[in-house]
Amino acid sequence: MNDVSIDVPASRELAGIAERAARATGDRLRKAFRSRPEVALKRDFHDPVTEHDRAAEETIREILERECPGSAVIGEEGGLRGGADGALRWYVDPIDGTANFAAGLPFFCTSIGAVVGDRVVAGVVYDPVRDDLFTATLDGAACNGEPLGSTGAAGDRTAVLVTGYPNARELRRSGDRALRRYATFVESFATVRRPGSAALSLAHVAGGWADAAYGTSVNAWDVAAALLLVRQAGGTYLPLGGEPGGQDWDAPGYVACVGGFDLAGSVLAEAAGLPAVGSET
CATH class of the missing domain: 3.30.540.10 (Fructose-1,6-Bisphosphatase, subunit A, domain 1)
Incomplete structure (x- = not known):
């Protein structure tokens, strides 16, 4: 090799x-x-x-x-x-x-x-x-x-979101802002779950058993395999918060979703700092 x-x-x-x-x-x-x-x-x-x-x-x-x-x-x-x-x-x-x-x-x-x-x-x-x-x-x-075919809900109102957010470190960093963001997730998604394993959560997105995933405190060993699973199954995995020019698996955060999910129109877009719908790229 x-x-x-x-x-x-x-x-x-x-x-x-x-x-x-x-x-x-x-x-x-x-x-x-x-x-x-x-x-x-x-x-x-x-x-x-x-x-x-x-x-x-x-x-x-x-x-x-x-x-x-x-x-x-x-x-x-x-x-x-x-x-x-x-x-x-x-x-x-x-x-x-x-x-x-x-x-x-x-x-x-x-x-x-x-x-x-x-x-x-x-x-x-x-x-x-x-x-x-x-x-x-x-x-x-x-x-x-x-x-695997990563397909499922088209938007927040019918989607299951899996996340580890906010954890204790995020609460120390962001305080009430983290809680307000979590409240927005709960209000916007059909269901929000915090199952406790980023890799397995992403594997479930790859399988279409969860529709979206969001994380802010991961390491390369948590996501290296799972990001390929999501992408190769037809879903989307976007790294968040990494160094400019850095590798996807080294980024400390991510947003992922099944194929066909309206990520641009999701509340996850703002949380992830993605361009707003209709904005120029």
């Missing part, structure tokens, strides 16, 4: 490696689920981690490093390792939705995205509770081998 030009067969090969690595965590996570594992804290009490996060990441690293020697693995728990050839980078979140996992709520996943050069070329989001494997390659997106 030293060549930064990746074709469809190579993309599928990388996706297959990611699938095997993600599935390798499944038995452990299903067995540990609802065991109320001991929780440690990272940044603060809103940011938990368990022994299973760390063990699952090590399992994934072993497989990726064995099958793609020289590639870099950037994991939520272990940071950057490897990268001798500098071409292929894996972004790994062993459990996206750790708080749900630790409490026994069945909405969490393993996320693995493969990046070559300046684009995501393969991605996997694995829901071990439902045994749902979402896979994105350069020629499409699928769940358990069935093609």
Whole structure:
């Protein structure tokens, strides 16, 4: 994988490696689920981690490093390792939705995205509770081998919005403004849900099971795989708040929606700082 030009067969090969690595965590996570594992804290009490996060990441690293020697693995728990050839980078979140996992709520996943050069070329989001494997390659997106088509509601009034907004950091940054924005979401959308995993929420947008998603505090390992899922399924993923010229997966926020959704006419457009309907681009 030293060549930064990746074709469809190579993309599928990388996706297959990611699938095997993600599935390798499944038995452990299903067995540990609802065991109320001991929780440690990272940044603060809103940011938990368990022994299973760390063990699952090590399992994934072993497989990726064995099958793609020289590639870099950037994991939520272990940071950057490897990268001798500098071409292929894996972004790994062993459990996206750790708080749900630790409490026994069945909405969490393993996320693995493969990046070559300046684009995501393969991605996997694995829901071990439902045994749902979402896979994105350069020629499409699928769940358990069935093609995904990201279609759903056309506008806010009939749409389901999934979001993690506002979290505690957003409330500290924006205070009442964040609460007013959330109130606008609740008033404007048919339904608003805060399920607790950005990667799995975006996978559901790719599947058309949620219509729109909005987030403001994510990391590359949360979204690298999922943004490709949404786009390859026919939906829209727009990064928010990133550095000029930066990569989509490095942006700290996003707005996403199913194909055919009127994003320009949605309250999400203002929240995301998108051009108003009818304005010049």
